[in-house]
Amino acid sequence: MTIYNEGTREIAEEIEARTRANPDFARKLGDFGFIELEDTWGDETTILNTARVSTSNRRLRSVEDLTEKDRNLLFHLLSKHHGTPFETVYFRFRFIAPIFVLRQWVKHRISTWNEFSMRYRKPISAYYVPDRKARTVEGFEVVSAEQVERYAALMESIFNFYETEYRESCRRIDEASDKGLIPEGKSDPAARNPYRARAREILRSAIPVSAYSDVYWTVNFRSLMNFFDLRTKENAQYEIREYALTAFDLFSKKFPLLSDLYRKAGQTS
Numbered sequence: 391m392t393i394y395n396e397g398t399r400e401i402a403e404e405i406e407a408r409t410r411a412n413p414d415f416a417r418k419l420g421d422f423g424f425i426e427l428e429d430t431w432g433d434e435t436t437i438l439n440t441a442r443v444s445t446s447n448r449r450l451r452s453v454e455d456l457t458e459k460d461r462n463l464l465f466h467l468l469s470k471h472h473g474t475p476f477e478t479v480y481f482r483f484r485f486i487a488p489i490f491v492l493r494q495w496v497k498h499r500i501s502t503w504n505e506f507s508m509r510y511r512k513p514i515s516a517y518y519v520p521d522r523k524a525r526t527v528e529g530f531e532v533v534s535a536e537q538v539e540r541y542a543a544l545m546e547s548i549f550n551f552y553e554t555e556y557r558e559s560c561r562r563i564d565e566a567s568d569k570g571l572i573p574e575g576k577s578d579p580a581a582r583n584p585y586r587a588r589a590r591e592i593l594r595s596a597i598p599v600s601a602y603s604d605v606y607w608t609v610n611f612r613s614l615m616n617f618f619d620l621r622t623k624e625n626a627q628y629e630i631r632e633y634a635l636t637a638f639d640l641f642s643k644k645f646p647l648l649s650d651l652y653r654k655a656g657q658t659s
């Protein structure tokens with residue numbers, strides 16, 4: 391896979407650096423995919439203390455103080471779907487995933503999204519390549535290795551097209567600017583140069599849904615459980631399922647008790 395721009399090279403380096411720096415909570419998926427559980431707010435005590443506001447004055451200060459009774463209450467709240475106490479614990483994931491995966495992920499509306507912009511930056515010139523497992527259904531390869539080669543060649547030609555045409559737009563803009571035919575960019579400071587920004591906005595229309603994008607996803611635990619329920623199941627598309635299973639793994643490492651009770655509650659509800 392060719393790296394067509396500096397921004398993509400930097401992201402590739404960052405994936406390596408984050409995976410080394412945070413090995414328990416950052417994982418690579420395939421050629422360019424990545425997910426990291428960057429931050430969390432609250433824990434089991436937050437959920438229990440919130441729930442107990444309606445019944446008692448007992449408050450826990452730390453997870454180490456949890457008794458059997460507390461664990462039973464947590465299990466009860468989970469298995470009986472007491473929703474709001476679980477909305478008080480938050481997770482912030484960063485993931486780099488193909489756009490077609492993001493289109494499914496963003497349907498989980500009860501969460502906060504911040505995504506890489508192809509208006510302010512060139513696209514990430516990396517595209518999803520399905521490995522053999524992704525291409526195989528019940529032992530049968532539905533897309534062959536030769537087909538993947540043709541697909542990869544097509545993706546390369548699209549990123550090459552973007553580079554060539556963007557360079558041509560920049561050349562036209564610079565030439566017009568040198569001749570004093572267009573004023574200096576000023577209308578949108580965030581877009582820096584509005585002419586180049588507009589060229590990027592138009593040319594990104596050619597970028598395929600297999601291209602990777604970069605997202606911060608902030609989500610409360612209630613909504614995260616819904617995501618796990620729906621996207622780790624067999625009927626979810628393979629690629630989003632891989633991300634959801636990895637996200638679940640990272641969550642379980644951070645909150646082993648909560649993860650265990652959530653799993654058990656799912657079996658009983």
Ligand SMILES: Cc1cc2nc3c(=O)[nH]c(=O)nc-3n(C[C@H](O)[C@H](O)[C@H](O)COP(=O)(O)OP(=O)(O)OC[C@H]3O[C@@H](n4cnc5c(N)ncnc54)[C@H](O)[C@@H]3O)c2cc1C
Pocket residue numbers: 497498499500501613616620621625626627
């Ligand atoms: C296997 C699978 C196939 C799918 N196929 C398609 C498809 O073909 N096309 C497609 O568009 N989507 C599809 N989806 C997406 C699906 O319809 C949901 O949009 C997605 O799973 C997010 O679920 P959610 O609405 O529960 O999550 P969130 O949007 O995070 O919502 C969480 C919960 O909040 C409540 N809620 C949120 N918004 C509203 C609202 N407006 N009104 C009332 N209650 C609300 C609901 O209780 C909801 O469960 C598919 C999902 C799966 C898992």
